[in-house]
Each structure stands twice: as structure tokens, then as C-alpha cells.
Amino acid sequence: MSAAPLIVLTGAGVSAESGLATFRGPDGLWEGHRVEDVATPEAFARDPDTVHRFYNARRAQLLDPAIRPNAAHLALARLIATWPAPALLVTQNVDDLHDRLMPGSDALLHMHGTLRKARCLRCGAVHDWDMDLSTATPCPACGTAGGMRPDIVWFGEMPMGMDRIETALAECGLFLSVGTSGLVYPAAGFVAAVQGEARTVELNLEPSAGSRLFDEAHHGPATEVVPRFVE
């Protein structure tokens, strides 16, 4: 592969074989709710207990020792670490499975936030967070009770790191999209935003909504197609 700047975009499919459910697959409903019904500021304002329960369950699942990075996370971490030009892994996932293989790396950007952080609605302080949240949880920084929310990007909110992502997309020579349905924007628009000569590749279980926009596509489970493509 040539040494042009690399962007890898990942979605829930990269973590599916680690045991984390995708959003729009057969196990995608949570207690009968679609993600679009619980991942909005309006849902949180209307029924914070339900939204906290959704994220508490998913945060607790991440602390289960059975949930571990898989061969796709490993192949991507190696690719980013050894790429001979600037490389950025942009994940839509709020799990920490990429982080475990690239701890503290500046080359990893969580555009939809992370489950293991919480944010104060009053003072904006962001804290590492592994406990359950509730409407009674006080903010450690300002002491306000009930002001904490998951540090997650909900529908209608601005994804994180967009300036950096847009700059990287404009310079990128290889764009890999891994395990995402291509239904949620702005991530779904990245392939169209990649400029000129860049090579665009989809690696997914099945053709995504934007599959035809890619120069090439390889379909199958991430733990097979990603290591095969990368190595």
C-alpha cells in the first residue's frame, strides 16, 4: 500500500464479534426501543431514567472480562501504528475496544463520545466514569446533583473532532470504512467527502447503504476481512 495519509472509520460491526450488539442488526433493539428513541437530548429530558438505564447496561457490559478486542481491532491498531504517513482512526463506537490496543493514542478519535466518560450538564466538566449514572448522581467538579449525562453524541448534537476529521479527509489517500451501515451522518458522508485520487474501501459484513460510493468493497465478518485486507 502506498504511503499517503490514511483514515479508518469504524462502526458497531467491528465490535460485533467481541460480543457487543450492533444498532440495526437482529439484536439491535434495547428493551423494545430503537436507538433513535433513546439516543436524543429530547429522550433524556423526557425520561432520563430510561436513558441512564440504556447506557448503564452498556457501560457495565464493557467491564465484563469476556468483552475483549478481536482480530479486527488488532489488525487496525497495527495498521495505524505502522502506517508510514499520517494515520487517523475515527470510530463511531462508544466502546473502548480500540483504546485498549492504542491507549492514549492521538491517532484515535471517538466522534460519538465514549461510554466510560460522563459530563456535567451544569459546568461541562468531563470525568472518567465506570459507575452507573442516575438522576441523583452529583457532579464531582461542582457538586450539582443530577446533572451528569453520558459523554455521548446523541442525534441532533454535533459529533466530536469534526474540524480535525474534515482536515484529514481533505488530505487522505486511503479511506477505509469498517463495520458501519452508512445510515448515520455525518460519518455516512465521509466517503463522498474524500477528495480526488484517494482510494476508498469498504470492509463490512454486507453492502452498506453507501457501498456503491466506494472504489472497492470486501464483505464478510470483520475478524476475517480486516486482517486479510490489512496484512
Ligand code: BJW
Ligand atoms: C458487521 C458485523 C461483523 C455486523 N463484521 N460487519 C436526514 C438525512 C440526513 C441526516 C439526518 C437526517 N435527519 C437527521 C439527520 C442527522 C442525524 C442522522 O444521521 N440521522 C439518520 C438516522 C438519518 N445525525 C446526527 O444527528 C448527528 N449529528 C449531526 O448531524 O450534527 C449536525 C452536523 C452537521 C454538519 C456536520 C456535522 C454535524 C449525530 C449522530 C449521533 C449518532 N449517535 C448514535 C448513538 C449514540 C452513541 C451510542 O449510544 O452508542 O451513534 S446512533 C448509532 O448509530 C451510534 C452509532 O455510532 C451510529 C452508527 O451506527 P453503526 O456503527 O453504523 O451501526 P449499525 O448497527 O447501523 O451498523 C452496523 C454494521 O455492521 C452493519 O452494516 C452490519 O452489516 C455490520 N456488521 N456484524 C463486519 N461481524
